[in-house]
Amino acid sequence: xxxxxxxxxxxxxxxxxxxxxxxxxxxxxxxxxxxxxxxxxxxxxxxxxxxxxxxxxxxxxxxxxxxxxxxxxxxxxxxxxxxxxxxxxxxxxxxxxxxxxxxxxxxxxxxxxxxxxxxxxxxxxxxxxxxxxxxxxxxxxxxxxxxxxxxxxxxxxxxxxxxxxxxxxxxxxxxxxxxxxxxxxxxxxxxxxxxxxxxxxxxxxxxxxxxxxxxx
Numbered sequence: 001x002x003x004x005x006x007x008x009x010x011x012x013x014x015x016x017x018x019x020x021x022x023x024x025x026x027x028x029x030x031x032x033x034x035x036x037x038x039x040x041x042x043x044x045x046x047x048x049x050x051x052x053x054x055x056x057x058x059x060x061x062x063x064x065x066x067x068x069x070x071x072x073x074x075x076x077x078x079x080x081x082x083x084x085x086x087x088x089x090x091x092x093x094x095x096x097x098x099x100x101x102x103x104x105x106x107x108x109x110x111x112x113x114x115x116x117x118x119x120x121x122x123x124x125x126x127x128x129x130x131x132x133x134x135x136x137x138x139x140x141x142x143x144x145x146x147x148x149x150x151x152x153x154x155x156x157x158x159x160x161x162x163x164x165x166x167x168x169x170x171x172x173x174x175x176x177x178x179x180x181x182x183x184x185x186x187x188x189x190x191x192x193x194x195x196x197x198x199x200x201x202x203x204x205x206x207x208x209x210x211x212x213x214x215x216x
Contacts, residue, residue: 001106003133004195005213006041008032008056008171009114009164011135015105017080025079028067029101029112029135030057037172038215047078051114052090052098056173073099081105086124091117091142100124107200108132111158115143115165120152132203134158137165139175146181153185159206160198161185162213170215178212188212 004012009030017025027047033055034040045063050071052058060069068078073085082104090098098114111128112135120128128134134156137143143165144152153161167177182188185208192214 007038007215031059033059089118131158133160138163138181139166159203161210
């Protein structure tokens with residue numbers, strides 16, 4: 001599995017689900033519009049997951065192909081990938097629902113929290129329990145902040161934590177950068193890349209390892 005970061009809350013996941021031969025399945029999570037100050041993602045897509053209907057998270061039109069789009073809670077099996085969407089609380093906009101997505105492929109469980117704006121319920125924690133890779137917002141204002149994010153990380157104890165939705169070079173949003181989160185959690189890797197490959201066996205022995213990604 002390959003995970004690529006485009007900034008904000010947008011990731012591209014390229015995976016080979018079991019039983020689908022050698023065909024890659026390309027998934028995008030929360031593709032954004034250029035209005036946020038970053039270059040929007042590009043490329044072919046098979047599946048697109050949209051946590052909520054804001055321009056910084058819902059720009060399916062920028063992608064090529066005719067992808068399956070999932071933008072509401074529910075249980076799905078699409079192109080060999082298991083996807084569960086959980087309804088949750090958005091940050092600053094109480095009128096906009098936020099969907100947490102849990103996806104499983106190659107025996108790896110990934111959770112993308114979208115613009116989560118508060119604590120997770122016991123039911124949500126139970127659904128996410130056992131997550132391998134947690135993509136979590138840390139910038140505050142529109143989402144949970146670094147302190148709240150660390151609290152959730154401690155409850156879930158994922159093998160890998162990928163912070164998202166924070167201030168980075170180019171973004172115009174008035175949100176915090178990753179420094180406070182990294183200072184408080186204390187184990188942010190110093191090497192930063194825009195993409196990495198991961199296999200189930202690579203997760204052995206990892207506990208709350210933080211990977212701060214770059215868009216370069």
